[in-house]
Amino acid sequence: QVQLEESGGGLVQAGDSLRLSCLASGDTFSNWGMGWFRQAPGKEREFVASINWRGINTNYRDSVKGRFTISRDNAKNAVYLQMNSLKPEDTAVYYCAAKRLKTVLTFSGPNDYDYWGQGTQVTVSS
Numbered sequence: 001q002v003q004l005e006e007s008g009g010g011l012v013q014a015g016d017s018l019r020l021s022c023l024a025s026g027d028t029f030s031n032w033g034m035g036w037f038r039q040a041p042g043k044e045r046e047f048v049a050s051i052n053w054r055g056i057n058t059n060y061r062d063s064v065k066g067r068f069t070i071s072r073d074n075a076k077n078a079v080y081l082q083m084n085s086l087k088p089e090d091t092a093v094y095y096c097a098a099k100r101l102k103t104v105l106t107f108s109g110p111n112d113y114d115y116w117g118q119g120t121q122v123t124v125s126s
Helices: none
Strands: 003-007 010-013 018-025 033-039 046-051 058-060 068-073 078-083 092-099 120-125
Touching: 003 092, 018 033, 018 092, 018 120, 033 068, 033 078, 046 068, 046 078, 058 068
Parallel strands: 010 120
Antiparallel strands: 003 018, 018 078, 033 046, 033 092, 046 058, 068 078, 092 120
């Protein structure tokens, strides 16, 4: 059984930074591609970023490029999302997701991923 647990969300002001963490358990973490998604109230879940198994190759949605950075530490079974210059439109529940495939950069739909965390709330005030 694969488990993902996010942490690091909170209430911040526009321009601030947050770092989200996702700890994984239950299988060989380095075999998975990882992603971050978010869902705002009344909206569909959307892709934010993804990272391949080695942590070298990444992909981002256009609106977060240059502000967010996804990374992973396979020794710690962890994936991170560093979010800088936050904007009110970044407000959402952020979810960590895992796919049983080492390379995931071409996968950006929620249905492409196999396992999900419970989410962590990020609220950015103006």
